Amino acid sequence: MIMKLVRQPQFIIGVLFISFLLFFSFYWPVLLDVNKQESLKLMDFLYDKEGRIIDAAPFSPSQVPPVGTDLFGKNIFYQVIDGAKYTILIAIAIACLRILFSVGITLLNPRSSFSFLNDIVQATLYIPTAIIAYIFMSSLLMKHSMEPMSVMKLIVFQCAILIGIGVPPLISTFSREIKSILNKDHITNTFALGAKKPYVYYRHVLPELSTKLILLFAQQVIQTLILMAHLGVLAIFIGGSSTVVLGDIFTPIPVSIPIAGEWAGIIGMNFPKLKAAPWAILTPLAFFAVSIFALNLIIQGIQNCLETNKS
Amino acid sequence: MNFSFRSYLKRLRSTILGILIISILPALLFGTNTQLEQNVWEYSIGEIKYQVFPDIFDKYQYSMTIFFLALLTSLFAALVLTFFTTLLPRFLQRIIFGFLTLLESLPDLFIVVVLQFSIIYIYKTTGLLVANVSNVYNNPIYLLPILTLSILPTIQLFKITLLLMKEEQHKPYVTVARAMGLSRFYITLKHVFRNILTSLVQYSKTIFVFMLSNLFIVEYVFNLNGIMNVLLNTKGVAFMFTALMIAVPFSLLFEIAESNTVSINNQEEEDAA
C-alpha cells in the first residue's frame, strides 16, 4: 500500500507541498533573510524617502509588496507564511484526534448502533457545522469573559469543541464500516475457527480499515480547515482575542485581534474592513484554497491506489 | 417509489432529539447564560434587536427561494456543461476533469469574497453594476446570492455527472443501442441522460447538506436577512424552532430520495441473485 502510494504522482505532489509549506513556515526568516520581528512589526504610516507620511494603513499590494498589509500595517504575506504552521498543524492534530476518538469509541462497542449519536448526526445535516461550532464557542467565550481562564486552557477547550463536532458523524461512518467488515465471510470463518474478538479486530478489521482511515483523515483535515475559516469570519479565534476599537469617535469599529497567528484569525480580523483591504483576506483564503487542493491531490492519490488494488 | 410515512416520522423524531441535544449541550457544558432577562423570541445582531416573529417567515421564504433557484441553476448548468464536454475529444475531457478537482478545492468563503470583489471592481472601473452586492433598504437582492450559491454545487454536480456519464457509456445497453444503428448523440440524449438523472437522486443529500452550509456563508458575507442568520444568532427555543423549520421539509426530501435509491439498490441485488 505505502509503496504504491509513493508511486502516485498526485500523492507525492500533495505531500511535498504541505511539507514544504510547513518547513517554510518554520524557517522563513532564515530562508528569506529577514528579521522576524522587523517584518511583522506594526506600521501605522508609510513614509517616503524624506520621512513624510504618504499613507496610513492598510497599505495596498503596490505599496507594500507582495500582497499589502492589514489594518495595522502588518505585512500580510509574512503573517500568512508565519501562520501556516499553526493552521496546518492545528488542523492535522484535530483531524487526528477526531479519528482516534471515533475509532476508539466505535471499537468499544462495535455492534451498537449509537442511536443517541445518530440523532445528533441526523440533526447536524440541517444545521451548518459552522453554526453548531459557533454556538458552542460563543458559550465558551461567554464563560471566558465572566471568569477568565488561562490561554492554554481556552485553547484546549476550543480544540475539544472542534474535535467533538467531528466525532459523531465519524462514529456512525466507522460503525457502519466495521459492521460491514464483520459481516464478511472471512470474518465469520475466523470466528468459526475459534478466534478471539481482540485478535479479529487487530488482525482483520483494523488492516481493512486502515486505507479508509487515511482517506478519512485527509478529508477531516480539509473539513477542519474550512471550519476554521468559517469560524474566523464569525470572529471566533483559536486562543481567544482581544478587542481593539478602530475608527474615529463617531463611527467606532470594534476589531477583534486574534492572539495566535493562524490564517482563520487573519481572515476574521480583517473581515470587518473587507472593502478597504480585500487583499488582507484574499491572501489567507488563497492559501486555504491551495492547501485544500494539495490535500485533495493526496486524497486522489489514495483513491487511485485503492482502485488499482481492487482491479 | 416506496416512501413510507412511518420511516419519515422515525427520522423526524431522531432529528428533533438531535436538535434538542445540540441546543442544550452548550448550556450544560459551559453553564447557563446570564442573559436570562432577555426575551427568548428576540435576538440581537450588533446593537440592533430583532424579533423572531413574524419576520422569520419572510426570511425563510427568501432563503429558500435563493436555495432552490441556486439548486436549479446549478443542476441545469451542470447538465449542459456535461453534455458539451462529452462531445469534446478525450484528452480535453481529462483536462476539464482535472480542472474541476482544482475548482472543487476552493473554499466557499473564497468564492463568495472573490465574486463580491469582482463585482465591486467591475463597478469601480466601468461603472456597470452587474448586480447589487448587498441589500438596499428593504429590497432583498437575488441575483448575486443565487449565482454565488450555485457555483460550487455546479462544479460538484458537473463532476458527478461526468463520472456517471463515463460509467454509463460503457454499460452494455449502450453497445446494444449502437449495434441497432443509433447514433452516439441520440443515445446520449435519450438513454444516458435519462439514467444519469435518476442516479443523481442518490447524491442529492450530499449536495443539499453542502449547499445549506454554503447558504450560511453567503448570507453572512452578503449580510442578507435570511434564515441562517436567525439560526446563528438565536438560542434555546427560538434556535430549535428555526432549526426545525429547515429540518422538517428537508428531511422529507431526503426520505423520498433515500426511499428511491434503496429501491433501486434492492432491484440490483435481486438481479445479482
Next chain:
Amino acid sequence: MDQHILHVKNLSVSFNKNKNKMTAVSDVSLQIDKGQTVALIGESGSGKSITSLSVLQLLPPNGQLEKGSITFKGKDLLKQSEKEMRRIRGNEISMIFQDAIASLNPGMKVGVQITEGLKYHKLVPKSDLKAEALQLLEQVGFKNPAHIYEQYPVQLSGGMKQRILIAMAISCKPQLIIADEPTTSLDVTIQRQVLDLIDNYKSDLDASVLLITHDFGVVAEYADWVYVMLGGHIVESADVYTIFKNPVHPYTKALIESIPNPEKSQERLKSIQDFTFEKVGYKGRTFAPETYTLESKSFNAPSSLVEVEPLHYVRFYDDERKVVSIG
C-alpha cells in the same frame, strides 16, 4: 466470392493497454453464406466476441483493427462512413448480446426500447410503432404483449429479457444476425426456446446467423459450418458433420470429448487438462498439448491453416507441415 453474405478476411485486432499492445484476434478469416448458420466456438477470451464486434465496427475505444477486410454483400465495411455504418447496423446486420440482464436500459419501458431501431431508421411511421412492437413481442413468444410492452426490464426474468433483445434485433429485419453467446446467462431450460427463436427467424427470412458459443451441443443442433477459435486464431474449420466425425486439432477433440455422453456414464467426464495435455502427443500442430500455454513462444510461432481433406482446415506450424497426415 460474392456468394458469401459476409466475408471476413485475415482480420487482426489488437488492444492497447498501458502502452502494451495485445493481439486479441489474429489472421481470422471466415465466410457466411446466405441462409446458413455458422458457429464460432471457443473458450472465453479466444477472441470470438471481438471478431463479431469488429464486423459491426463497435470495438472498444482502445481496440484497433490492424489489418484485414470485412465484406458484407460485396461492400467493404471498413471503408464505409460512420453514417453508412449506422444504417447497416440494426438494419442489415444486428447483434444479440450475451448479457441480457445488462443489455437493456433499466430506465425505459421494454416496448419502447424494442422499436428504437425502427424509429431511428424511420422504417415504420411513428403511429404504427406500438402495433409493430406488440407484433414483435408476440413473434418472440409472449402471450400477453400489451402487458409486457409496459414493463421495465427489472420486472422481467432473464429469459424474457433475452427474448426482448431478440425482438429488438429482428425488428428491422436484418439479413445477418450475430448471436454472441445468447444462452450463456440463461437457464438450461430456456436455452432451447431462445435458440429456436433465432433459428425460426433465420428460416423464415432466409437470413444468416453467426452463432458465437462455447457449447458444442448447441453447435451440433443448429450450425451448418463450424469455426473453432483458440487464443485469437482459428484452429479448425469444417462443416458440422466433418468436425464431429473427424476432429483433427487436439483442442477440437477436447471440446467434443467434454460433451456429456449418457452412454458412457461410468467414465469421468473429460475436461481439457485431463484429456489432451498428458496423453496425446501431437506434433506439428499449433496449440498442440505441449505448447498449450499462452506464454510460450511456440504459441506465436508462424502457423497456417492447412486443408487436410476437402473443405476441412486445421492449423499447423509452418515448419512442420510435412508431418501432416490424416488418420
